[in-house]
Amino acid sequence: MTDSRNQAVPAGEPMLDRRDERVAHAATFGDTIRAFLDRIRSGDLGMLPVIIGLIIIWTVFSILNPVFLTPNNLVNLLFDSSTVGIISLGIVCMLMVGEIDLSVGSVSGVASAILGVLWVNHGVPAGFAILAAVAFGALVGFIYAQLYNRFGMPSFVVTLAGLLTFLGLQLWLLGSTGSINLPYGSPLVRFGQLLVMPAAVSVILAALPGVLMLYTGFRTAARRKAAGLSSQSSAAIVTRAVAVTVVAEIVVAYLNQGRGVPWMFGLFVGLVFAMQYALTRTRWGRSMFAVGGNREAARRAGINVRMIYTSAFVACSTLAAFGGVMAASRLASSSQQAGTGDVNLNAIAAAVIGGTSLFGGRGSAYSALLGIIVIQSISSGLTLLDLSSSLRYMITGGVLAIAVIVDSLARRSRVSHGRA
Amino acid sequence: MTDTLQGAPASGAPVLSLRGISKHFGAVSALTEIDLDVHAGEVVALVGDNGAGKSTLVKILSGVHQPSAGTIQFRGETVTLNDPSAALSLGIATVFQDLALCENLDVVANIFLGRELDPLRMDEVTMETRSWQLLNELSARIPSVRAPVASLSGGQRQTVAIARSLLLDPKLILLDEPTAALGVAQTAEVLDLIERVRDRGLGVVMISHNMEDVRAVADRIVVLRLGRNNGEFAPDASNEDLVSAITGASNNSVSRRAHRRHAQAAPHAPEAGQ
Numbered sequence: 015m016t017d018s019r020n021q022a023v024p025a026g027e028p029m030l031d032r033r034d035e036r037v038a039h040a041a042t043f044g045d046t047i048r049a050f051l052d053r054i055r056s057g058d059l060g061m062l063p064v065i066i067g068l069i070i071i072w073t074v075f076s077i078l079n080p081v082f083l084t085p086n087n088l089v090n091l092l093f094d095s096s097t098v099g100i101i102s103l104g105i106v107c108m109l110m111v112g113e114i115d116l117s118v119g120s121v122s123g124v125a126s127a128i129l130g131v132l133w134v135n136h137g138v139p140a141g142f143a144i145l146a147a148v149a150f151g152a153l154v155g156f157i158y159a160q161l162y163n164r165f166g167m168p169s170f171v172v173t174l175a176g177l178l179t180f181l182g183l184q185l186w187l188l189g190s191t192g193s194i195n196l197p198y199g200s201p202l203v204r205f206g207q208l209l210v211m212p213a214a215v216s217v218i219l220a221a222l223p224g225v226l227m228l229y230t231g232f233r234t235a236a237r238r239k240a241a242g243l244s245s246q247s248s249a250a251i252v253t254r255a256v257a258v259t260v261v262a263e264i265v266v267a268y269l270n271q272g273r274g275v276p277w278m279f280g281l282f283v284g285l286v287f288a289m290q291y292a293l294t295r296t297r298w299g300r301s302m303f304a305v306g307g308n309r310e311a312a313r314r315a316g317i318n319v320r321m322i323y324t325s326a327f328v329a330c331s332t333l334a335a336f337g338g339v340m341a342a343s344r345l346a347s348s349s350q351q352a353g354t355g356d357v358n359l360n361a362i363a364a365a366v367i368g369g370t371s372l373f374g375g376r377g378s379a380y381s382a383l384l385g386i387i388v389i390q391s392i393s394s395g396l397t398l399l400d401l402s403s404s405l406r407y408m409i410t411g412g413v414l415a416i417a418v419i420v421d422s423l424a425r426r427s428r429v430s431h432g433r434a
Numbered sequence: 435m436t437d438t439l440q441g442a443p444a445s446g447a448p449v450l451s452l453r454g455i456s457k458h459f460g461a462v463s464a465l466t467e468i469d470l471d472v473h474a475g476e477v478v479a480l481v482g483d484n485g486a487g488k489s490t491l492v493k494i495l496s497g498v499h500q501p502s503a504g505t506i507q508f509r510g511e512t513v514t515l516n517d518p519s520a521a522l523s524l525g526i527a528t529v530f531q532d533l534a535l536c537e538n539l540d541v542v543a544n545i546f547l548g549r550e551l552d553p554l555r556m557d558e559v560t561m562e563t564r565s566w567q568l569l570n571e572l573s574a575r576i577p578s579v580r581a582p583v584a585s586l587s588g589g590q591r592q593t594v595a596i597a598r599s600l601l602l603d604p605k606l607i608l609l610d611e612p613t614a615a616l617g618v619a620q621t622a623e624v625l626d627l628i629e630r631v632r633d634r635g636l637g638v639v640m641i642s643h644n645m646e647d648v649r650a651v652a653d654r655i656v657v658l659r660l661g662r663n664n665g666e667f668a669p670d671a672s673n674e675d676l677v678s679a680i681t682g683a684s685n686n687s688v689s690r691r692a693h694r695r696h697a698q699a700a701p702h703a704p705e706a707g708q
């Protein structure tokens with residue numbers, strides 16, 4: 015029964031997945047657009063709200079202060095986005111299984127403290143210090159998972175306890191001085207503050223997604239055709255790849271007018287792609303979606319649900335710790351303030367604003383990327399307008415509230431349209 | 435009342451053999467001292483009223499619940515089914531009454547859930563082709579296997595759940611009301627399928643409230659009542675016997691109703707009096 019007869023469908027017969035005449039299949043370009051609009055209307059919003067939000071925010075801020083859209087301001091924005099964005103990527107994992115981690119800020123703070131204490135105070139090589147900080151994050155996630163799996167503690171309680179505990183640990187590690195300066199000129203600090211890609215490298219990297227889309231697109235189409243399934247037309251594949259490449263190259267060309275594309279942002283985007291691949295193309299990712307969608311069904315399908323929760327907790331805390339290391343390199347210091355304030359909420363808000371559902375089983379790694387750019391844009395724009403952080407907090411809070419409302423409404427609409 | 439069938443044609447060795455299975459949910463005894471044998475190449479129908487404990491028994495066999503007492507022998511060996519993956523890896527596939535599908539995932543993802551091809555680089559094309567093959571075997575009317583299960587009708591979901599149980603090449607299939615939501619053609623396909631599966635030498639346990647379906651495919655009918663064994667019947671047993679075993683009395687609502695209808699149809703017959 016496990017053989018897979020891949021023979022093509024005999025000529026004249028409709029393709030395997032086109033035998034139900036009730037289904038309108040998108041045949042022309044117009045049909046594709048119409049199918050897309052139908053999906054939006056039914057509440058399957060995907061990344062649309064965040065893209066619209068981004069356009070509005072950028073328009074408003076560039077009208078209020080033309081500096082906002084200058085290449086160098088955007089380069090700075092990308093530097094700032096990368097650190098919290100990496101943390102937010104972990105939050106995406108937690109939201110995917112329908113849980114939350116409120117302690118990512120504290121964990122990132124402890125990680126930056128570990129880095130400072132080991133590297134600067136004890137002379138441990140930077141690489142080992144980073145490794146220790148990240149390993150600490152993994153350990154924290156593992157402990158959370160044990161508490162969650164064995165004692166059934168709700169994740170928000172476990173991680174709320176962690177938030178306080180690790181804030182305390184951070185203060186204790188840094189001791190009376192309260193802050194450790196990382197050596198200027200060291201590769202780590204240069205990575206966090208200065209290093210940008212050479213223009214040629216950035217242009218090549220920006221072309222990579224399009225090339226990959228072409229390659230996988232044509233390969234999949236050929237395999238589907240051979241298996242007797244409908245496949246995307248070559249025109250559609252090429253159009254999408256060209257559109258993505260053009261957008262990416264325009265962005266890169268614009269940034270290259272200023273300082274250029276930060277390596278740290280490149281690292282962040284690389285992590286986003288890796289996470290997206292893991293979530294959509296591996297069994298682990300499929301299990302994450304299943305556990306978030308229907309935990310009991312996932313268990314009955316033989317999925318090791320506890321292990322999936324453990325992997326989500328560990329991924330989240332590990333990425334939080336790594337984000338903390340990056341934040342330390344960005345600020346060239348490990349301070350008592352690292353990871354406090356709005357880091358926690360920004361990381362969570364970014365994932366939600368980007369379209370990952372708080373209700374579990376729905377989302378993507380791209381939401382961390384788009385969401386953090388929205389949040390940093392607001393923050394950067396308000397700073398340029400010389401507005402105090404009090405107003406910044408309130409506005410970010412408002413945006414988060416809007417994102418959650420959109421998520422809830424979209425979910426209700428999906429349920430009524432059978433797309434839950 | 436419990437005219438236990440003697441010398442039923444035990445085709446092959448027992449695949450599954452339960453002895454003294456009990457299950458308590460707090461104060462509720464859902465199952466008490468259940469014995470059940472299923473042979474290879476045999477369809478056993480499990481019948482009983484609502485709440486008789488049929489689904490509970492199926493959940494114990496699929497590793498969802500653990501029995502409070504009793505032993506399970508599978509292919510001659512005593513097994514403990516600590517979780518669903520233990521049952522699945524032994525070759526026990528289940529279609530649950532509540533289907534247990536993930537509504538946020540599409541049909542292909544649900545059929546292959548937990549056993550995706552190529553874990554590190556899922557082979558979506560082969561999985562989709564295989565899904566269509568399974569669904570076509572069941573005459574499924576499913577518009578798209580790439581639509582989330584949430585958008586399917588009840589019967590379509592049931593077909594997906596059945597297709598999923600066939601994927602793994604199981605040794606024993608447990609079907610908890612597999613035809614409850616199905617159309618005429620799809621029900622016939624599922625009954626055909628049950629016969630095909632039996633002919634391949636698999637054991638089948640089917641739960642159904644539809645006596646017609648049960649008689650059509652079952653080799654043996656096992657009655658549960660209030661969580662206890664209440665008799666075994668051949669498929670040609672009289673309706674009266676079956677109903678009284680299921681409801682526990684010869685004077686029950688079903689027989690009273692049949693009696694009334696009979697009385698209306700023949701008002702002059704002698705038994706038409708009060």
Ligand SMILES: Nc1ncnc2c1ncn2[C@@H]1O[C@H](COP(=O)(O)OP(=O)(O)OP(=O)(O)O)[C@@H](O)[C@H]1O
Nearest residue numbers: 459462464482483484485486487488489490491531
């Ligand atoms: N998880 C549970 N917790 C407590 N009681 C339960 C649980 N599951 C089942 N029961 C009880 O066990 C008894 C048997 O339930 P079960 O679902 O096995 O019945 P059934 O024979 O499948 O009925 P139906 O024909 O309605 O599907 C019922 O009284 C039910 O209330």
Ligand SMILES: [Mg+2]
Nearest residue numbers: 488489490531
């Ligand atoms: Mg039941």
